[in-house]
Amino acid sequence: MSYAIISVGGKQYRVREGERLLVDRLELDDGATFAPPVLLSGGDGDAQVAPAGVVVTAKVVAQAKGPKLRIGKYKKRTGYKRHTGFRASLTQIEIESIGGTSRRQAAKEPAHQKAAPETAATEAGAPAETAGGLPAGYADLTIAELKRAATGWDAAELAAALDYEKAHAKRKGALAALESAISEAES
Structure with a gap:
């Protein structure tokens, strides 16, 4: 129309x-x-x-x-x-x-997110990942959900999520949550 x-x-x-x-x-x-x-x-x-x-x-x-x-x-x-x-x-x-x-x-949705297939989760209960290293369904997470879920992610997933936020969404709360989760994982 x-x-x-x-x-x-x-x-x-x-x-x-x-x-x-x-x-x-x-x-x-x-x-x-x-x-x-x-x-x-x-x-x-x-x-x-x-x-x-x-x-x-x-x-x-x-x-x-x-x-x-x-x-x-x-x-x-x-x-x-x-x-x-x-x-x-x-x-x-x-x-x-x-x-x-x-x-x-x-048009605002990144092209790599539309085409990226999701892999199945492992039997150990690890979250499914996309080809870019982001956890499955990351783009749909709210900041509160992201804070809760970030505690269970490994360093590679946290780094990929932080890079994604800096490049695309730039949500201040998400950036702060990811940076604090990375500092907790390092210590």
């Missing part, structure tokens, strides 16, 4: 993947993702009205205020003058994906 028409706050918007737009205020926190209803999708030769299975994922970037509007009322010869102003409350959203997974997310 190259575009979709979605409904947000009673208004319709034509959106593309990666596009940012201002909509009426949504009661969501910054960084929250949501799936607005899809009214139409198209761009691959044919448009589909109310397509089943097409999901648009949007992320709230920030809450904002619109431009100030000045409203003046005046009636001649009566002394009646009134001035008021108005600023609309808006939400800036970014369209992350249309249809399936985001193209940006697919």
Whole structure:
């Protein structure tokens, strides 16, 4: 799908993947993702009205205020003058994906992780490793899971994980956990 028409706050918007737009205020926190209803999708030769299975994922970037509007009322010869102003409350959203997974997310995954086959774990209970020396499923670990799992890894796995973090993810908590696990293993 190259575009979709979605409904947000009673208004319709034509959106593309990666596009940012201002909509009426949504009661969501910054960084929250949501799936607005899809009214139409198209761009691959044919448009589909109310397509089943097409999901648009949007992320709230920030809450904002619109431009100030000045409203003046005046009636001649009566002394009646009134001035008021108005600023609309808006939400800036970014369209992350249309249809399936985001193209940006697919492009961000390293090519060697997609193609690297995993070897089977040994009978002794050692974790399965990928061809690059990383433990199996390393890219999917959260920092808390990584801290727990790093105590059971050997020096080669710790070094490979540290190199991966420095080159790709650069998560501060993961770097600190791996460095402390390496220093504990050395002592």
